[in-house]
Amino acid sequence: MRSATPEGGGLTSAAQTHRLNTQGHPIGVKLLDLLLYREPARTQTRPLTIIALLHFIKIGVxxxxxxxxxxxxEKSSDPAKPDEYMIIDNEPLVNRYVSVPREMSQLNCAAFVAGIVEGVCDGSGFPARVTAHTVGRQDEGEMWPGRTVFLVKFAPEVMEREGFLGKG
Structure with a gap:
């Protein structure tokens, strides 16, 4: 395993972020099965729409x-991006107790949670790409300096299916 060091060939923060996301994905797939298994038999159904899935993630997961x-x-307000949704966490637990070195200041440890969310989406039959973005600023004195937005971008086939379900 290589470490990220400034002087020699370490992994970049983008590579580390991708690695965290990849490690979270299988956990999300298994977590979906666990949470649905624990539901009472009458309500034990997988989400069938994007909104139902995102609501399940926001509350249940x-x-x-x-x-x-x-x-x-939130849904993206840009009409050119109808496939983008945002899950917002003002203070992610995974970022609270992690000390990131200065040379890796772009690393967001919430990428692990983004991988879990991506696994839940994929396991539900809604293939998506989920990324974590820090939007708070430490130096500007914001109320939520560690605010993280999980950007969920669904695959085109999901949006096509959603269009068919909406018309029916």
Whole structure:
């Protein structure tokens, strides 16, 4: 295993972020099965729409992982990007107790959670690419300096299927 050091050939923060995302994916797939298995038999159904899936992630998955629901769920306001949704966490637990070296300041440890969310989406039959982005600023005195947005970008076939379901 290589370490990220400034003087010699270490992994970049982009590579580390991808690695964290990849490690979270199988956990998300298994977590989906676990959470659905624990549901009462009458309500034990997989989400069938994008909104139902994102609501399940915002409340069910977040509560199971962090003991509380995510702080927000938004659809992209850009009409050119109808396939993008955002799950907002004002203070991700995975970033709270991690000390990131200065040379890796672009590394967001919430990429691990993004991988879990991506695994839940893929396991539900909604292939998506999920990335974590820090939007808070430490130096500007914001209320939530560690605010992280999980950008969920669904595959084109998911949007096509959603269009068929919406018309039916």
């Amino acid at each position: 977040w509560t199971h992982l962090f003991g509380r629901a995510a702080d927000g769920l």
